[in-house]
Amino acid sequence: MNVVVVESPAKAKTINKYLGSGYTVLASFGHVRDLPAKDGSVLPDEDFEMKWEVDTASNKRLKDITEALKGADSLILATDPDREGEAISWHVLEVLTKKKALKDKKVSRVVFNAITKKSVLDAMANPREIDTPLVDAYLARRALDYLVGFNLSPVLWRKLPGARSAGRVQSVALRLVCDRESEIERFNSEEYWQISADLKTPRGDGFTARLTSHDGEKMTKMSVTNGDLAGNIKDMLEGASFVTDSVEAKPTKRNPSPPFTTSTLQQAASSKLGFNASRTMQVAQKLYEGIDIGGETVGLITYMRTDGVQMAPEAIEEARAAISARFGARYCPEKPRLYTTKAKNAQEAHEAIRPTGFERAPDDVKRYLDSDQLKLYDLIWKRATASQMASAEIERTTVDITASKDGKTAGLRATGSVVRFDGFIAAYTDAKEDGEQSDGDDDDARLPEINAQEALAKEKINATQHFTEPPPRFSEASLIKKMEELGIGRPSTYASTLATLRDREYVTIENRRLTPEPKGRLVIAFLENFFNRYVEFGFTADLEEKLDRISAGELAWKDVLREFWTEFHQHIDDTKDLRVTQVLDALNEALAPLVFPVREDGSNPRICPTCGTGNLSLKLGKYGAFVGCSNYPDCSFTRQLSNDQNAEGDAALSNEPKDLGKDPYTEEPITLRTGRFGPYVQRGEGKEAKRASLPKGWAVDTIDHEKALALLSLPRDVGQHPESGKMISAGLGRYGPFVLHDGTYGNLESVEDVFSIGLNRAVTVIAEKVAKGPGRGRGTPAALKALGDHPDGGPVTVRDGKYGPYVNWAKINATLPKDKVPTEVTLEEALEMIAAKAAASGKKTKAPAKKAAKPKAKAKPKAKAKKPAAAKAKKD
Numbered sequence: 001m002n003v004v005v006v007e008s009p010a011k012a013k014t015i016n017k018y019l020g021s022g023y024t025v026l027a028s029f030g031h032v033r034d035l036p037a038k039d040g041s042v043l044p045d046e047d048f049e050m051k052w053e054v055d056t057a058s059n060k061r062l063k064d065i066t067e068a069l070k071g072a073d074s075l076i077l078a079t080d081p082d083r084e085g086e087a088i089s090w091h092v093l094e095v096l097t098k099k100k101a102l103k104d105k106k107v108s109r110v111v112f113n114a115i116t117k118k119s120v121l122d123a124m125a126n127p128r129e130i131d132t133p134l135v136d137a138y139l140a141r142r143a144l145d146y147l148v149g150f151n152l153s154p155v156l157w158r159k160l161p162g163a164r165s166a167g168r169v170q171s172v173a174l175r176l177v178c179d180r181e182s183e184i185e186r187f188n189s190e191e192y193w194q195i196s197a198d199l200k201t202p203r204g205d206g207f208t209a210r211l212t213s214h215d216g217e218k219m220t221k222m223s224v225t226n227g228d229l230a231g232n233i234k235d236m237l238e239g240a241s242f243v244t245d246s247v248e249a250k251p252t253k254r255n256p257s258p259p260f261t262t263s264t265l266q267q268a269a270s271s272k273l274g275f276n277a278s279r280t281m282q283v284a285q286k287l288y289e290g291i292d293i294g295g296e297t298v299g300l301i302t303y304m305r306t307d308g309v310q311m312a313p314e315a316i317e318e319a320r321a322a323i324s325a326r327f328g329a330r331y332c333p334e335k336p337r338l339y340t341t342k343a344k345n346a347q348e349a350h351e352a353i354r355p356t357g358f359e360r361a362p363d364d365v366k367r368y369l370d371s372d373q374l375k376l377y378d379l380i381w382k383r384a385t386a387s388q389m390a391s392a393e394i395e396r397t398t399v400d401i402t403a404s405k406d407g408k409t410a411g412l413r414a415t416g417s418v419v420r421f422d423g424f425i426a427a428y429t430d431a432k433e434d435g436e437q438s439d440g441d442d443d444d445a446r447l448p449e450i451n452a453q454e455a456l457a458k459e460k461i462n463a464t465q466h467f468t469e470p471p472p473r474f475s476e477a478s479l480i481k482k483m484e485e486l487g488i489g490r491p492s493t494y495a496s497t498l499a500t501l502r503d504r505e506y507v508t509i510e511n512r513r514l515t516p517e518p519k520g521r522l523v524i525a526f527l528e529n530f531f532n533r534y535v536e537f538g539f540t541a542d543l544e545e546k547l548d549r550i551s552a553g554e555l556a557w558k559d560v561l562r563e564f565w566t567e568f569h570q571h572i573d574d575t576k577d578l579r580v581t582q583v584l585d586a587l588n589e590a591l592a593p594l595v596f597p598v599r600e601d602g603s604n605p606r607i608c609p610t611c612g613t614g615n616l617s618l619k620l621g622k623y624g625a626f627v628g629c630s631n632y633p634d635c636s637f638t639r640q641l642s643n644d645q646n647a648e649g650d651a652a653l654s655n656e657p658k659d660l661g662k663d664p665y666t667e668e669p670i671t672l673r674t675g676r677f678g679p680y681v682q683r684g685e686g687k688e689a690k691r692a693s694l695p696k697g698w699a700v701d702t703i704d705h706e707k708a709l710a711l712l713s714l715p716r717d718v719g720q721h722p723e724s725g726k727m728i729s730a731g732l733g734r735y736g737p738f739v740l741h742d743g744t745y746g747n748l749e750s751v752e753d754v755f756s757i758g759l760n761r762a763v764t765v766i767a768e769k770v771a772k773g774p775g776r777g778r779g780t781p782a783a784l785k786a787l788g789d790h791p792d793g794g795p796v797t798v799r800d801g802k803y804g805p806y807v808n809w810a811k812i813n814a815t816l817p818k819d820k821v822p823t824e825v826t827l828e829e830a831l832e833m834i835a836a837k838a839a840a841s842g843k844k845t846k847a848p849a850k851k852a853a854k855p856k857a858k859a860k861p862k863a864k865a866k867k868p869a870a871a872k873a874k875k876d
Contacts, residue, residue: 003068004076005092007085011115014290015078017126018117024068029832031057032091035146043147046566048558050143054095057835058094065092066101074106077601081111081350082305083551084492085133087138087259093130113312114356115290116298133553140550140557144168144543147565153570159575160526168498169489171527172540176482177507178271178516178524180474185593187470193230194466196401197412198459199242205448206459206795210402211237213411227465234463237410239401242456253391256424258339259352259384262491263484265304268430270477270512275377277476278494279631282820283376284353293368293462299356300365301380305491306350306485309339311384315354318528319388321360327426333390346367356370366659370824386428393421399450473513487541499817515681518594518641524626525590526583528832530575534568563867584618587625590743591618594641595627611635639680657682661705663712670708672700677776681708695732695751709756721766730754741766787827796830798822809834 004025006012017027020128025436033052039582054062070074075096077089077241089109096102108127112119145168151164195211211219214233222228238854245854260268269275275283282305290297297488311319316336323332339352355377362378369377400415419425474482480494490499502505506520516524522531527535543564549555561770588595595618596605608614614631619638628638656670668684679700692711694703715731719781721741730748737748739762749755755767787807798808798816805822806815807830816822 001072003072010289063157077109086134090135114302136557138552184470191465193224196462198309200457208415212413219593228462237461240405245400256386283372308350384429386424389424392423392425414446438770529586610637718762
């Protein structure tokens with residue numbers, strides 16, 4: 001009997017079928033131990049000793065492995081073929097060795113790049129030992145991340161309240177996002193005009209040509225900078241005669257791109273499918289681990305965390321055979337295509353991402369896949385297939401034209417292309433990268449027949465005004481591409497880095513664009529001013545290169561740690577004497593466009609709008625940074641930091657209330673004010689005054705007496721429910737506008753609905769909410785999906801709760817990750833989350849047993865003592 005250890009239960013089940021009864025395949029569920037999230041887990045003064053901790057759930061899995069080994073002949077470690085996979089195998093081996101569970105048993109390491117029977121059996125026939133340099137690189141990376149996080153984050157907490165954390169790669173990625181935002185703020189738009197002519201050939205075929213020269217002067221995109229010049233050129237062209245000077249047709253070839261790496265897959269899935277990085281990796285993981293196809297579980301793609309672009313020779317031959325069969329012999333080039341990566345610091349130990357079988361076209365397996373799986377598999381299959389196909393043959397045509405009038409001349413050019421042979425385009429075309437901007441080239445347009453030296457008829461002259469635009473904000477795809485170009489991070493870290501930035505609320509994503517939040521910009525401004533070296537792109541990339549050299553056995557991992565720690569620790573010590581005023585002065589300058597937005601009236605944005613004499617500056621409070629006046633406490637002006645350019649106008653209210661009138665019933669004054677958390681309306685004075693924040697999207701200058709009364713009247717009674725007779729109310733809450741009936745909340749589409757919704761519509765909204773199960777309220781949320789029974793008994797379900805979807809078993813609730821689709825959670829994933837939650841909370845993962853009724857003891861007469869108020873309150 002042989003014991004095989006893999007990461008996931010899904011892989012364990014599939015591989016056990018391949019290997020047969022002589023093997024027991026068990027899952028480690030990822031890492032079995034980690035550094036505790038507390039001081040002292042890495043000890044630089046003790047030669048970087050690392051103290052590992054095994055959690056409760058992992059202890060159970062290691063116990064199962066230990067039990068299985070008692071009657072086994074060997075242990076085979078078959079975790080993933082990357083640095084993390086090697087580390088998991090090493091951790092399992094270390095723990096089992098300390099437990100003395102191995103004795104004289106043979107231990108081997110096997111790796112496979114795909115979960116197919118052939119790949120697994122080939123790996124079993126070629127075992128090896130643990131790759132020590134790869135483990136050393138993991139230890140160095142883990143120690144570095146810990147040392148940076150647990151030494152730099154406390155500095156942030158002390159000097160910059162409200163900041164959450166800093167990280168070795170995370171902070172550099174955030175800097176990229178913040179630097180782009182600063183570029184956008186500094187950008188000055190410039191006017192330019194584009195001039196073109198709609199022309200016709202003698203045969204009546206129309207086409208468009210663009211201006212390239214005027215009066216002997218070459219015209220570029222920015223040459224015509226005002227309407228007057230554009231008008232003069234247009235007037236000249238309106239009366240000009242047009243003659244073709246030359247027609248040149250050049251054949252060109254377009255070559256296919258290589259198969260996907262992790263980063264290019266994430267970029268393409270974002271551009272073509274709208275998937276974020278986490279969603280892409282979750283779907284790819286399922287395709288890799290195996291899909292049930294006609295009763296057999298097969299991994300459909302190779303390992304998806306890779307920076308290699310080459311395919312195995314046998315895969316190339318298989319792809320070429322599939323190309324000839326599906327597209328024809330002309331589509332298969334004479335020789336196989338070979339690729340090398342251009343990414344900095346790439347490790348080409350792994351294959352590119354490809355189908356495990358090119359004969360399984362997307363149409364052949366679509367009935368076995370869900371929508372997301374089919375979309376991603378289709379993308380991977382087509383890209384890998386196209387990578388071995390013939391080049392596309394394209395004829396590009398350039399037509400130069402002369403316009404003449406009264407001795408003045410202008411040059412125009414028309415360009416177009418025709419695909420003479422589609423080649424790889426028959427399988428896959430690259431989308432324009434997300435964020436790239438077109439200069440208006442017409443290279444892809446098809447031109448009619450145009451001959452040299454023939455006269456052309458003018459149809460229309462176009463002069464269009466344009467303005468240069470700032471560089472676009474990063475999308476997840478374009479940020480990953482930039483990180484890869486700079487050598488920052490690795491395939492296994494891109495998705496988690498982006499998720500961390502979102503979870504820390506350092507960035508927000510709107511319309512697939514990353515916008516830095518004020519707290520994110522504050523963190524980066526602080527680090528750039530006081531820890532600049534550690535957010536430099538070059539420094540981070542050099543450190544990644546050293547980690548790669550450790551993997552190759554060229555550097556000792558502790559030498560790299562010592563070199564880093566000596567300087568880093570000194571830098572941390574130097575900040576102990578750093579004064580808050582120094583921090584604020586630096587941040588005021590670094591973030592001037594954010595802290596002091598330009599005012600419409602042109603006045604000095606650094607002068608307090610309330611007192612007129614104080615200077616505005618960043619201030620640090622318990623909940624983070626805000627803008628305040630230097631004349632405090634005499635002047636109480638405050639304003640939140642905001643990306644909204646109108647924030648200064650909103651803040652102009654200061655804490656000087658704006659009188660809006662009186663409440664018609666109570667005669668109390670109603671005022672418009674602003675505080676640290678934004679503008680609000682207030683009725684009355686003192687602690688008993690009622691307040692209501694302005695909803696998102698409501699501008700301060702639109703608030704009048706009527707709107708203030710409406711806000712202060714919330715929640716608003718809509719009417720009695722026709723069935724229960726209980727009141728339905730409408731209001732604004734933490735999660736936006738809602739209607740409420742008997743503990744059930746229904747979301748409304750807009751703030752205006754709160755004030756206008758009628759009884760019939762409110763009843764419908766409540767009914768729809770009840771039908772799909774409450775997300776808020778006092779009742780138990782309805783199950784979105786039943787996953788099956790827990791091994792210890794009791795159903796495991798996915799539910800939608802007040803704080804989002806979660807998995808439930810007995811009394812244990814485990815929140816789903818933000819990017820996890822609730823209806824796609826598997827039982828195996830749910831069991832892992834439940835076990836982790838139970839370990840973290842100290843709960844036992846046992847189904848609640850029914851308590852037997854205890855026999856009632858005969859009560860003894862006893863004088864009643866008055867319970868203390870606290871005890872009574874606790875009981876209630």
